[in-house]
Amino acid sequence: MPRQPRSADDTLRTGAPAVSVHDVARRAGVSLGTVSNALNRPQVVSPDTLERVRKTIDELGYVRNESARQLRAGRSRTIGLVVLDVGNPFFIDVARGVEDAANAAGLAVILCNSDASTAKEDNYLDLLEQLRVRGVLITPVDTVGPRLEAVRQRGTPVVLLDRHARNKNQSSVWVDDVLGGELAVDHLLETGHKRIAFVGGAAKVKQVEDRLKGAQRAIRRSGKVDIEFGVHVAPSLNTVGGIAAARQLLAMRPRPTAVFCVNDLIALGVLQVALEMGLRIPHDVAIVGYDDIEYAAAVSHPLSSVRQPRRLIGQTAAKLLMDEAEAGEDHRHQQIVFKPELIIRQSTDMRGKTPRA
Numbered sequence: 001m002p003r004q005p006r007s008a009d010d011t012l013r014t015g016a017p018a019v020s021v022h023d024v025a026r027r028a029g030v031s032l033g034t035v036s037n038a039l040n041r042p043q044v045v046s047p048d049t050l051e052r053v054r055k056t057i058d059e060l061g062y063v064r065n066e067s068a069r070q071l072r073a074g075r076s077r078t079i080g081l082v083v084l085d086v087g088n089p090f091f092i093d094v095a096r097g098v099e100d101a102a103n104a105a106g107l108a109v110i111l112c113n114s115d116a117s118t119a120k121e122d123n124y125l126d127l128l129e130q131l132r133v134r135g136v137l138i139t140p141v142d143t144v145g146p147r148l149e150a151v152r153q154r155g156t157p158v159v160l161l162d163r164h165a166r167n168k169n170q171s172s173v174w175v176d177d178v179l180g181g182e183l184a185v186d187h188l189l190e191t192g193h194k195r196i197a198f199v200g201g202a203a204k205v206k207q208v209e210d211r212l213k214g215a216q217r218a219i220r221r222s223g224k225v226d227i228e229f230g231v232h233v234a235p236s237l238n239t240v241g242g243i244a245a246a247r248q249l250l251a252m253r254p255r256p257t258a259v260f261c262v263n264d265l266i267a268l269g270v271l272q273v274a275l276e277m278g279l280r281i282p283h284d285v286a287i288v289g290y291d292d293i294e295y296a297a298a299v300s301h302p303l304s305s306v307r308q309p310r311r312l313i314g315q316t317a318a319k320l321l322m323d324e325a326e327a328g329e330d331h332r333h334q335q336i337v338f339k340p341e342l343i344i345r346q347s348t349d350m351r352g353k354t355p356r357a
Contacts, residue, residue: 019062028056078108080128082138086113089293097314122147135321137161142204157324161317171333173317177207180306180340181214184288188258195228197256199245199266201237208262234266242269264289264296267303286348302345309338
């Protein structure tokens with residue numbers, strides 16, 4: 001008797017031919033429909049038959065091809081997560097929050113790193129669409145452009161992560177980075193600093209733009225006319241970029257007495273160079289970071305930093321995405337904003353001290 005064709009539910013096992021649902025049906029002495037019901041709707045199969053089918057599946061080592069089943073259904077059990085820099089602990093913590101919510105719903109997460117490159121971002125969006133993910137969570141490199149909008153128009157839900165949606169017809173979860181910049185510079189002004197530097201990255205990154213905007217707003221609001229405020233661009237938004245920026249910044253004469261860094265990784269680079277130069281922290285130079293990653297509190301001179309609820313951001317965004325995927329056109333879009341918090345540590349604690357003039 002010729003062997004029947006393989007089903008799309010077949011799965012290859014290393015070193016052995018695929019075991020198909022046909023094999024299971026023949027061995028168990030039931031129809032293909034009964035095997036299908038045992039796999040997908042066990043409540044409609046009699047207990048004795050269900051036990052026989054399951055025992056046969058175990059004996060043969062059958063494993064269903066979940067990818068094929070999901071594609072037939074038109075949706076997968078995965079969501080895509082596209083972040084700017086997977087090397088930044090901030091995004092790792094956000095991803096853990098996404099994973100928490102996804103796992104609770106029986107979904108998996110595909111993590112993509114755009115490296116702040118629009119070309120890589122577009123490539124990942126193409127791939128995620130081809131995989132028919134249930135939805136996409138993304139921190140866009142730039143503004144929400146036509147490529148990302150096209151993903152939504154073709155029916156894949158998209159929720160902005162760590163970015164404010166300008167369109168009320170799109171959900172987003174973000175932190176008020178303008179307020180965060182204000183908190184950081186307000187603190188430096190209150191501790192007596194008059195020469196303050198901001199170290200950021202490319203202005204096209206919205207978080208950089210907003211944190212700088214908040215810093216500038218704090219200076220204007222202070223009403224002080226003798227404040228020197230300089231903006232410096234790090235070559236990359238990581239520790240290496242912070243080191244490169246600090247070598248120039250801290251060699252200036254007169255040098256700034258305080259540095260507000262757009263993230264903690266840059267702040268750690270600035271701290272490293274300051275200590276190499278023999279500068280006293282915070283007497284000679286005070287440093288404020290942003291994100292309050294785990295390392296901020298663990299270094300030799302614990303960093304003051306603007307804290308974001310990283311894991312909660314990820315959890316909240318994932319839940320919004322899953323809600324949208326389930327509700328479809330009935331979904332009510334939400335823009336959820338969290339408030340940042342300034343955590344003061346040794347790198348700026350000027351109690352009993354005054355900045356060096």
